[in-house]
Amino acid sequence: MGPEAPRHAYFVPGRIEVLGKHTDYAGGRTMVAVAERGFCLAASPRQDRRIRVCDAACGDTVEFNLDPELVPRAGHWSNYPMTVARRVARNFPGIERGADIALASDLPPAAGMSSSSAMMVATWLALAEVNALEDRPEFRENIMDLTDLAGYLGTVENGQTFGSLVGDRGVGTFGGSEDHTAILNARPGHVSQYSYCPVRFERLLPVPSGYTFAIGSSGVAAEKTGSAMEKYNRASRLLSKITELWREATGCDDRYLAAALASGPEAVGRLTQIVQHARPGEMDPKALLTRLEHFLTENEQILPAAGDALARGDLARFGELVDRSQLASEQLLGNQVPETVYLALSARSAGAVAASAFGAGFGGSVWALIEAAAADAFLDKWIQAYREQFPEQARAAVFFTTAAGPAAFRVT
Template identity: 50%
Template sequence: MTEPRSALAHPEGPAATAQAAGAATARPDRVGWFVPGRVEVLGKHTDYAGGRSLLAAVDRGHTVEATARDDDLLRVTSTIARETIVLRLDGEDPAHRAPGHWSGYVRTVAGRLHANFPEQLRGADITIESDLPLAAGMSSSSALVVGLSMTLLELGGIATDPRFLAEVPDRERLGEYLGTVENGQSYGTLAGHRGVGTFGGSEDHTAMLCAREGRLLQYAFCPVRFEEQVDFPEDAALVVGVSGVQAEKTGAAKDRYNRVSMSAREILGRWNGATHRDDPTLGDAVASSPGAPARLRTLVEGDAYLEGRLEQFLVESELIVPMALKALRAGDVREFGRIVDLSQYHAEKGLGNQTPETMRLCTLARMMGAHAASAFGAGFGGSVWAMVDRAGADDFAREWIDAYAEEFPAVGDAATWLVTRPGAAAHGI
C-alpha cells in the first residue's frame, strides 16, 4: 500500500525516515516533534523584503509532545514557564491573558489552523520542554509556532490531506505558510487570521524546517527558494553569546521591530508609485532592471532612515550573502570575517537595530581572535554569534562573556553562552 504523502517530511536526513513511518497513520493519537532554534549567519531583515539569507539551525530547541483529546480544548504545559494554560480549539482564551504572554503564540497557531481546517483540528494535551534560551535572538517564538503547528497538523491528519498538500506540498512551502501563521497574512487559498502582531517573514521557519547538519544554507524568499549550500568548516564552532538584553517582540520592542519591517514596504510603495509597477517585494524591484538600485536611491533621497535601510538591504542581500558563501567555499576564513564585519556595520548604521551590548559583543569577539562575529535576529537585544576554532571554543566563550559582563554589569548576570555547530532540521520523535 502506498503511504500518504506528508508535507512534514524532510527530503533528506533522519527526519525523512521518522516522518515516513508516521505518515502511514493519518490521524495518530500521540505525536512529538523537536524543533531547533536557528542562527541567522547573514541576512538581517532581508527575508520579508524578498532578499536572501545564510542560515543554520542549532542543536538546541523545543520538544513538543501531544496526546489527542475528545473535546475542543488545548491544554498546554510549558516546563520553562512552569505554567499550564487551557484554550478553546479556536484559540480563544477564557482567561483573557495580557498581550505578551506566551499563550499568545498558542492562540495564534490554534486560531489559524482552526480557521483553515475547522473540521480536522483536534483537541490535545500538549507539553513543551526547551533548552533554547528565550528572547535571545535564536527565534524561540518562531520555534514555538513551528512546534505547535507541526504537532497539530500531524495530530489532525491535516499534513496528509489533499487540500493542504495543494497549497503546502513540501517543507519549503510549509515554512512560508507558517510564516503567515505568525504574521497573520493569507497563504494561497488558506485565509489569514490573527497573527502575533509582527510583520516578519519566513526565514526562521525555513531554517528550522530545512536545515542540514554541518551546512550553511543560502535561501532567497518571497517565494522561498533554495539557492546554495556550503559545508561549515570542520575545525570551527559557533559560539552564541546571549547579551542578556531580551530581544522581545512585544510592546515598544514590537514597534521598533515593525519600524524596520515597514520601512521596506515604504520604499517599495514609493517604487511602485513612481514606476507604475506592481512589484510584490523590494527584492523584485531590485531585480527588475540593472538601473533599479540607482532609481530606488533617488526615490528615498532626503529620508535618512530610508536611505540607510535601502543601502543595508542592497548590500546585505545582493553582495554580502553570496560573497560570504563564496569565501567559505574557498576556505578563505579571513575574507569571510571581513564580509561579516561589513554586514554588522550596515546593521548598526542602516537598520539601527543594534544596542551598545550587541555591538560590544561583536567588537570583543573580534578583538579576542574570533574569525567572524555578528549580531543576528530581529535586533534590539538578543545574541551575537562568533566563529572560532572548535578546539578552544569553550575557553573562548567563557573569556568572551566574562569580559562582556565586566563592561555591562547591569545585564552581565543574565548573559550566557552556548557552543554549537549547524544542526539538523525539525524532526519527529
C-alpha cells in the first residue's frame, strides 16, 4: 500500500462462547461475548480486481482475483479471505475493485476463539468498503442491520443461501452464525444471548461488577481441517439427520431442530420416539439420541436457566449450570480433550466462579469468570497447574485476561 493511498482500518475481535455448544447451526441459542484481542486490518482500494492479503506478523502474502470462479486453497489460512472474495463476486456481480489488505492478530491460533470467522469478517469489511456494497440493491434487499449481516456472513462461511444471495461452496465446515453475530454485535461489559436461523437478539446480560474473563488456550490446536473438520461436521450432520427424520415422520417443513422442538408441547417426546425407531443406516440411532439429548440439555435446560442466574447475579447457580454444560460436552457431545477438561476443572479449583471449554472443541480454549482484583494470582495458579499436568502442551498454551469487549469497529 502506497503512503498516499486512502486507507481503511478496522479492529475485529475474537469470540468468547459462554454457553451454547454446537447449537447455533440448528436454530438454537447461545450466550456470547468478545475478547479485547482480535485482528487489526488496514486496506487500500485498487483499480483492478486483484486482492493482496499480507499477514503482517509473519510476512506471508497471498494474491488472487475478485472472481466468482476463484478456487480457494483448502487447508491454508488463505481459504478464508478467498472464500469471501468468491462469494462477494457471485452475490454482487460487476464489482471491479480489489484491495491491498494487511492484517495481524493477537489471538492464539486455532484456539476456539473464532479467528477464522474474524478473518472472514475483516475481509468482508474491507471489500464492502472499497466496493460500496452497502449501496448495492442486493445488499439493501437482504441485509437490514448487523444481525442480518452476521447471518449472511455465516452463510458465506458454511455455503448456504441467504435470502436472494445465493449460496456457494463455503470453507468446508457446517457451522452457524454465532461467531459472526458476536463479532459484529457484542456490547462491552456484557454477555449477549441470541437465537439463530435466523439471527434474533434475545437479551443483554451484564458481566457482574468486579469480574472479568480469563482465557486459557490449551495449546492443542482446534483446527477445522482434515479429520478435525470431519468431527466438527459430524456433530452438525447428526442434528440435520434428526430434523430430517422429524420432517419425514410428521410432514412438517421445519428446517431446523429448534423449530421442530418449538412446534408444540408434545414435540420433544414425539421426536425422541421418532429417533428411537429410526432404521439403522449411515447414522446410528444411539448416536442420534445422544446428540439430541445434548441439544435438549444445553439449549432447552441449561442456557435459559444460566441466563436467568446471571441476570439476577446468582453466581453460585450460574457456576453450577456452567459445570453441567461442561460435563454434557464431555459425556454427550464428545468434543473435549483431556487438556480442556483439566483446564475447566483446575480453573474452578483456582477460584473461578464458572469455567467451561468453548468453540468447536477437539482442542482449543477454556474461559473462566474470575474476580478482577485477583486476576494475576488466579492466572499464576492456573498456569502452574496446567504446566505440571501437561508440560508439553503448555509450551504452546496462552493465558490472558480480558473484559467483555466491543464489537468490530472502524478505526479510520
